[in-house]
Amino acid sequence: MSGTLLAVRGLAVEYRLAGGGTVAALRGVDLDVRPGEIVAVVGESGSGKSTLARAVLRMLSGNAAMTARSVAFTPDGETVELTGLTDGELRARRGRDIGWVPQDPGVSLDPVRRIGDQIAEVLTVHGLADRRTARRRAVEVLASVGIDDPQGRARQYPHQLSGGQRQRVLIGIAIAARPRLIIADEPTSALDVTTQRTIMDLLVEVAGREGSSVLLITHDLALAAERADRVVVVRQGEIVETGAAAQVFDAPGHPYTAELVRVAQTLEGERLRPARAGGDPVIGAEDLVKTFGRRGSRRRAVDGVSLSVARGTTLGIVGESGSGKSTTARMLLRLERPDSGSVELAGQDLLRLRGEALRQARRRIQLVQQDPYSSLDPRRTVGANIATALDAFGIGTRAERRARVADLVADVALPADVVDRRPGELSGGQRQRVAIARALAVGPEIVVLDEPVSALDVSVQDQVLRLLARLQEEHALTYVFISHNLAVVRQFCDEVAVMRGGRIVEAGPAEAILENARHPYTQALLNAVPRPKQEAHLDR
Amino acid sequence: MGAPARYVAGRLAQGAVVIWAAFTVTFVILYLLPSDPVSIMLSQGGDSTGVSEEAESRLRAEFGLDQPVLVQYATALWRALHGDFGDSITLGGAVIGHILQALPQTVLLTAVTAVIAVAGGVGLAVAASATRSRTLRRVLTNLPSVAVSLPSFWVGMVLIQLFSFRLHLFPALGNGGFATLVLPAVTLAVPTGAVVAQVLYNNLSGALRQAFVEVLRAKGLSERRILLGHALRVAVLPALTLVGMNIAAMLAGAIVIETVFGRSGLGRLTEAAVSEQDIPLVQGVVVVSAAVFVLVNLVVDLLYPLVDPRISHRATAAS
Numbered sequence: 029m030s031g032t033l034l035a036v037r038g039l040a041v042e043y044r045l046a047g048g049g050t051v052a053a054l055r056g057v058d059l060d061v062r063p064g065e066i067v068a069v070v071g072e073s074g075s076g077k078s079t080l081a082r083a084v085l086r087m088l089s090g091n092a093a094m095t096a097r098s099v100a101f102t103p104d105g106e107t108v109e110l111t112g113l114t115d116g117e118l119r120a121r122r123g124r125d126i127g128w129v130p131q132d133p134g135v136s137l138d139p140v141r142r143i144g145d146q147i148a149e150v151l152t153v154h155g156l157a158d159r160r161t162a163r164r165r166a167v168e169v170l171a172s173v174g175i176d177d178p179q180g181r182a183r184q185y186p187h188q189l190s191g192g193q194r195q196r197v198l199i200g201i202a203i204a205a206r207p208r209l210i211i212a213d214e215p216t217s218a219l220d221v222t223t224q225r226t227i228m229d230l231l232v233e234v235a236g237r238e239g240s241s242v243l244l245i246t247h248d249l250a251l252a253a254e255r256a257d258r259v260v261v262v263r264q265g266e267i268v269e270t271g272a273a274a275q276v277f278d279a280p281g282h283p284y285t286a287e288l289v290r291v292a293q294t295l296e297g298e299r300l301r302p303a304r305a306g307g308d309p310v311i312g313a314e315d316l317v318k319t320f321g322r323r324g325s326r327r328r329a330v331d332g333v334s335l336s337v338a339r340g341t342t343l344g345i346v347g348e349s350g351s352g353k354s355t356t357a358r359m360l361l362r363l364e365r366p367d368s369g370s371v372e373l374a375g376q377d378l379l380r381l382r383g384e385a386l387r388q389a390r391r392r393i394q395l396v397q398q399d400p401y402s403s404l405d406p407r408r409t410v411g412a413n414i415a416t417a418l419d420a421f422g423i424g425t426r427a428e429r430r431a432r433v434a435d436l437v438a439d440v441a442l443p444a445d446v447v448d449r450r451p452g453e454l455s456g457g458q459r460q461r462v463a464i465a466r467a468l469a470v471g472p473e474i475v476v477l478d479e480p481v482s483a484l485d486v487s488v489q490d491q492v493l494r495l496l497a498r499l500q501e502e503h504a505l506t507y508v509f510i511s512h513n514l515a516v517v518r519q520f521c522d523e524v525a526v527m528r529g530g531r532i533v534e535a536g537p538a539e540a541i542l543e544n545a546r547h548p549y550t551q552a553l554l555n556a557v558p559r560p561k562q563e564a565h566l567d568r
Numbered sequence: 569m570g571a572p573a574r575y576v577a578g579r580l581a582q583g584a585v586v587i588w589a590a591f592t593v594t595f596v597i598l599y600l601l602p603s604d605p606v607s608i609m610l611s612q613g614g615d616s617t618g619v620s621e622e623a624e625s626r627l628r629a630e631f632g633l634d635q636p637v638l639v640q641y642a643t644a645l646w647r648a649l650h651g652d653f654g655d656s657i658t659l660g661g662a663v664i665g666h667i668l669q670a671l672p673q674t675v676l677l678t679a680v681t682a683v684i685a686v687a688g689g690v691g692l693a694v695a696a697s698a699t700r701s702r703t704l705r706r707v708l709t710n711l712p713s714v715a716v717s718l719p720s721f722w723v724g725m726v727l728i729q730l731f732s733f734r735l736h737l738f739p740a741l742g743n744g745g746f747a748t749l750v751l752p753a754v755t756l757a758v759p760t761g762a763v764v765a766q767v768l769y770n771n772l773s774g775a776l777r778q779a780f781v782e783v784l785r786a787k788g789l790s791e792r793r794i795l796l797g798h799a800l801r802v803a804v805l806p807a808l809t810l811v812g813m814n815i816a817a818m819l820a821g822a823i824v825i826e827t828v829f830g831r832s833g834l835g836r837l838t839e840a841a842v843s844e845q846d847i848p849l850v851q852g853v854v855v856v857s858a859a860v861f862v863l864v865n866l867v868v869d870l871l872y873p874l875v876d877p878r879i880s881h882r883a884t885a886a887s
Contacts, residue, residue: 087785119788128786135779138798140876150787185877201787 033208033241034061038097041079053079054265061241068244068252071262072485081213081245085122103208124154127202129212133194137186143197144182150204169200192223203234210235213245220348221512221556250292250558253277261285291490300497303522304341310506311474312336316369318355329355331530342507344521352530353510357476361395394467398479400459404451410462411447417470436465457488478510493520515557518542526550583862590858595641598847653852658844663852674834678818680749684757689764697772698795715762724755724828741830752829756821760814764807771803805876812868816861
C-alpha cells in the first residue's frame, strides 16, 4: 500500500428512507489517491459523489449506513484504518490530516464569529497552537489564500466578505493545519464564473505548495479534465470509469462518460442550430435605467441599456450575478418598471399600455424562469399549471383547453400522463419542460428564458436546450436568453450582449464576440470556461 | 451625534409614543366606565344617598370632572408628564408615591424571574439538543408545552406545599429578603422559561442543520463544542427577543403571584386599584408598566449587535 495516501476498498453506503426501505447511494467503490495527486470524482446529481466525499470523513447524515472493507489513510508513512477509529480518534484526524472545502461559501462559515477566529480554531482544537499563536497563524493563512489586508480581515465577520473571499477563508480553514489530503466538494459551483477560475487556481496552488493531495468532487467533467491528474466517473453509486484526465476526456471508455464528454460545456462544442441573421426587430429597449434601494444606498441595477431582437433569432444576455441581466429581462416583460427609457414590443410602447391592452400585450411575451422547483405551483396538477394562462385569457372551451394542454405536453416531449401528476413527482428536467409548455400555451412571439438550464444537470441541460432550439424552429419564436454561461450561449444564441455593472459592455453576433472578444471583461468570462487538458501532463 | 446615539434617540421617541398611547387608551376606557371617582369616593362611606347633589357637584368641580372631556384629558396628560397622576382615591396620598414604593419589589421579582427563566430555558433546550437518547429528548422537548399549560396560581400553591410546608426550605409568604423571592420567582418563570426552551430548541435544531456545522465537524470539533461554541450563539437571538416581550407577561403575572405569595408590589397594588376602581392609581400603574416594558425592550434591542454582528443599528437609524 506504499505510495498511496488514501485507499478506499469496497465502500458501500445505504440511506434508510423515511417510509421504510433503503436506497443504495454507493456500491463497491474502490478509490486511490496518491500523495500530491489531484483526483476528480465526476458525476451528476444523485450519482453518490458527495456521499463518497463525506464517507471518507464519516460525516454522513444520521440515516446513512456505511460499510467498507477498508479505508486506509497513510499521512506520514504509518497507515491508519479510518473505519476502525472511534469517533474521538476520527475527530482528531478531521481538520488536521484531512481538510474539507464545502460547496456553498455563503452558508458555510459561522455567521457570528470573526473569520480569523474560525481559522485559528482548527489549530487550537487540535492542540497545535495556543490561542495567541493560532491567531497570528490565522493571519498568515489569510495572506496565503490571497486575502488582502489579512490583519484587518481577520477581525471581520463572514457577511462583510464577498462569496469568493469567503471561499478563500474556507480554503484557509482547510489548509490551516497543513493536512495531507483536501476534500473539496463542488468548491466553485456556487461562485460566479470569473471567481470560479481564481478559486480553482488557488486551491490547486495551495495544494501544490503544501504537497497535499486533493479529492475534487464535481459535476463538471470539463473542469475535472482541466484540473485533475486522474478522473473517476461515478454513476448511480458505482464507478464506471477511472483514468488519466486527458485520456478519460479524449477517449472515454464508457458510454456514460462519452455522453458527459459530448455535453461538457466547452467552447469547442457545436451549435445547436445554424446562426441566423435578423429580420425586423420584434422587441427593443431604449436607454433603460432602473435604480434600487432607498436614499443613501441607491444602486443602479441597470444603467442605460439599449437592445433590439430580430424576429426568429435569439439574443443572449450574458453576465455574472449583479450585472443587471435579470432586471433587464424583467423590464422587457414589464414585471419591473424602468425609472426611464422605453420598451417597444411589436410596434407598441409597452410602458404606456394599461389595463386590457397591457394584458393582451402580455400574451406576446412569456417567461421561463431559472428554478423549475419553485416556479410551478406544487399544489396544482401539471395540466392545471400549463393551463393557467389559457384560463386567465379565457381561451377555448374546457375541452379545447384540455386538448391544447395535451398538445403542449406532447410538444415538449413529456409523456401524456404527466398532465394529472403534481410537479413534485417530476424530475428537474421534466419540470422545466412543463414550465416551457406553460410559457408556450398562449402562443407567444417572444419567450424570455432566464437561466433556463442553470439548475439542471449537464446532460439534462443539453436535452432542454435541444428542445428549445426545436420549438424555436417550429413556432418561429424569438428568444431572449439570460445566462452566466458563455459555453451555453455560444451553442444557442445568434446575438450576444455582455453585461457588467448594469451596462452592456460588448454586443454583436455571437460568433464574432466569442471568437474575438475585445472587452477585457468578456475575455475574462471566456477564460473562465474550463479547457480540458489535451494531453496527459507528466509534470506533477 | 453618532449613529448608535441617533438610534437610541429614535427608539426613545418611539417609546414615548407607546407610553402616550397606553396613557390615552386607559384614559378613554376609564372615562367610558359607568362610575367616576366621585361616586366611588361617596359610596366608600357606605350610604351615598345622604350626600346632597350640591356637595357632589362641588366635589366634581374640585376634581375637574365638570370640565369637557378634552380639557380633562389635556390636564391629566400635562400632570402625568410631570409624574403627577393625582391622588389615590382609596389609599389617599399621591399615586406616584404608592407606585414608587411598590415598584422595587416587583422589579426585583421580575429580574430574578427573568434570570431563572433564561437559565432554565437555555439549559433545557441545550440538554434536549445534546442528548443522544431519543426517549430523553422526547421528554425534554415535550416538557415546555406541559409547563406552559399549568396555571401559575396552581404552580405557586404546589411549590408552597412542597418547599414551605413539607421541606421548610423557603418561606411561603412575605417580602423579607432573598429567600422569600425564590418560590414566587420560580413560579413566575415557568411559562417564560418554557417558551424560551421551546423556541431555543427549535432554533438550535435549525442551526445544527445549517451548512456551516458541517465545516465545523470537518475541522474536528466535538458535537458539544459545536453546540455550545457555535450553534447556541446563532440560535439565541429569537429567545432574547422573547424574554424582552415576556417582561410584560411577567408584570401581568406579578398580579397573581404577589397575591398568592402575599407579597407587596406593583402587582398587588394593581389588583387593589382595579378591584376598588381607583382610577388614578390604575392610570399610573399602566403608564409606569408601559415605561418599564419600553425600557427593557430597548435594552434587548441594544444587545442584538453584540450577539449577532450582522445586525447593525446604523442601518436602522438611517431609515
